[in-house]
Amino acid sequence: MTLPEFLPTIGIAIGKMLLVLLVAPLLEGAIRKLRAVIQSRKGPPIYQPYLDLMKLLAKEELHVTDSPIVAWGPPVMLAAILVAAGLMPIGGQAPALTAGDLVVFIGLLALANLTLAAMGFATGSAFSSLGASREIMAMLAAEPVLFISLLVLAVQSGSMTFAGLLAAPMGIVTIVAAIAYILALQMYVAKVPFDITEAETELIGGPLSELSGPKLALAQWTIYAKQFIYSSLFIQLFMPWTLSYLGWLPFAIVANVLLVLLLDVLVVGVVMSVNPRLRLDQALRYGMSLAGVASVTLIVAAVVQFVGR
Amino acid sequence: MIRDWLIKRILPRALWVYHVNCGACNGCDIEVLDTLTPYYDAERFGIKIVGSPRHADAIVLCGPMTRQTAPAVRRVYEAVPDPKIVFAIGSCAVGGGMWHDAYNVLGGADQVLPVDFYVPGCPPRPEAILHGVATALGLTEQEVARVSGVQRGNEVDVRSLPREERLVQEQD
Numbered sequence: 001m002t003l004p005e006f007l008p009t010i011g012i013a014i015g016k017m018l019l020v021l022l023v024a025p026l027l028e029g030a031i032r033k034l035r036a037v038i039q040s041r042k043g044p045p046i047y048q049p050y051l052d053l054m055k056l057l058a059k060e061e062l063h064v065t066d067s068p069i070v071a072w073g074p075p076v077m078l079a080a081i082l083v084a085a086g087l088m089p090i091g092g093q094a095p096a097l098t099a100g101d102l103v104v105f106i107g108l109l110a111l112a113n114l115t116l117a118a119m120g121f122a123t124g125s126a127f128s129s130l131g132a133s134r135e136i137m138a139m140l141a142a143e144p145v146l147f148i149s150l151l152v153l154a155v156q157s158g159s160m161t162f163a164g165l166l167a168a169p170m171g172i173v174t175i176v177a178a179i180a181y182i183l184a185l186q187m188y189v190a191k192v193p194f195d196i197t198e199a200e201t202e203l204i205g206g207p208l209s210e211l212s213g214p215k216l217a218l219a220q221w222t223i224y225a226k227q228f229i230y231s232s233l234f235i236q237l238f239m240p241w242t243l244s245y246l247g248w249l250p251f252a253i254v255a256n257v258l259l260v261l262l263l264d265v266l267v268v269g270v271v272m273s274v275n276p277r278l279r280l281d282q283a284l285r286y287g288m289s290l291a292g293v294a295s296v297t298l299i300v301a302a303v304v305q306f307v308g309r
Numbered sequence: 310m311i312r313d314w315l316i317k318r319i320l321p322r323a324l325w326v327y328h329v330n331c332g333a334c335n336g337c338d339i340e341v342l343d344t345l346t347p348y349y350d351a352e353r354f355g356i357k358i359v360g361s362p363r364h365a366d367a368i369v370l371c372g373p374m375t376r377q378t379a380p381a382v383r384r385v386y387e388a389v390p391d392p393k394i395v396f397a398i399g400s401c402a403v404g405g406g407m408w409h410d411a412y413n414v415l416g417g418a419d420q421v422l423p424v425d426f427y428v429p430g431c432p433p434r435p436e437a438i439l440h441g442v443a444t445a446l447g448l449t450e451q452e453v454a455r456v457s458g459v460q461r462g463n464e465v466d467v468r469s470l471p472r473e474e475r476l477v478q479e480q481d
């Protein structure tokens with residue numbers, strides 16, 4: 001491809017990054033509002049997370065350690081998530097870029113988590129280190145489910161690109177994979193029964209506890225963006241019929257954002273409002289059993305494909 | 310410029326608070342936590358209790374400043390990024406309260422830190438705490454009667470008067 005042909009593709013990718021950056025805090029705001037409604041109080045306005053982020057960006061940044069990991073960690077986290085946002089499909093439309101497939105995408109998401117954990121270890125505070133080691137354990141529990149349930153789609157369609165995944169034929173195995181994905185959604189977004197890493201009341205924010213000002217804002221923004229990406233992926237890959245009848249892409253994108261909002265409020269918000277936090281080993285066991293179910297589904301899907309050929 | 314504008318306009322609507330007990334009897338602490346319950350719902354103003362002083366915009370101090378806690382409270386204050394607001398909650402934090410002359414008490418919170426807002430009471434009601442914070446954020450006006458022990462002009466020590474007259478003196 002020559003450069004002029006390439007420009008629209010880059011433009012779309014940047015547009016997706018901006019969309020994720022701008023919409024992601026709204027999900028958090030909607031969830032906080034829902035929590036308030038469930039607890040029969042008024043709650044903060046729905047745009048509160050934007051205020052929080054802007055305030056944090058304007059605050060002083062304290063120097064806690066000389067480690068370059070802490071200095072560069074938050075921008076790296078956000079950059080990894082933004083590149084992942086540029087690679088992800090939106091409105092049921094795969095990106096024209098052939099650069100990133102599923103493996104790159106999952107790697108970028110994991111990079112953000114690992115950077116967060118590395119920052120936790122680098123600050124050297126007891127709370128951060130404990131939070132960082134929990135972050136890694138939580139990744140062990142959540143990532144297999146994510147990867148395996150997406151691999152089921154890859155096996156169904158015989159392709160690792162998002163264009164292939166979006167075109168994967170529906171089947172029983174897809175439904176099982178979708179159930180595993182949605183049951184693990186709360187772990188990916190690290191919300192209340194699985195907020196073991198941050199554990200506000202116990203680890204005072206875990207790996208985030210030593211960050212202040214703009215760094216904290218970037219790290220928080222990454223966490224919000226991650227939540228948007230995981231939910232949006234579910235809508236597009238496992239419920240493509242919700243978007244496919246909308247012919248025009250801008251409509252599909254709006255529908256996509258609204259569905260993500262609905263999913264996050266109805267599933268993530270309700271689950272987090274009515275549950276206490278789990279212990280780390282309970283979360284691990286939950287994640288491992290889901291991964292087990294997903295693996296069996298993957299094997300079944302692979303065998304069916306093999307016999308079918 | 311843009312930073313000052315953000316601090317001035319956004320900070321009052323997204324105040325994150327770190328709560329420090331510098332020797333309180335827990336009465337004030339419980340009242341501070343009461344403001345977060347659904348009944349008082351401090352979160353509707355964007356107020357949030359955070360666990361780490363590095364995330365905080367304001368410190369809420371409860372209880373008299375004791376010799377033991379003073380250095381730790383000082384360090385908490387230094388761990389809060391600028392700009393920061395300090396609240397003294399309860400009679401103890403305002404001026405030492407009933408412990409003002411105890412051997413291990415330095416006095417009120419302002420013996421160690423520059424306190425910006427005082428909320429007296431033993432313990433202050435959650436309404437009073439919310440009112441104090443709302444005043445600090447510019448949501449409401451201050452409501453205090455400026456009464457001093459010695460009245461200007463006739464120089465009468467109110468404490469020497471009988472009870473009924475003292476009440477009259479305090480009201481004007």
Ligand code: SF4
Binds near residue numbers: 406
């Ligand atoms: S002001 Fe009263 S309630 Fe508060 S710490 Fe002092 S004695 Fe306890």
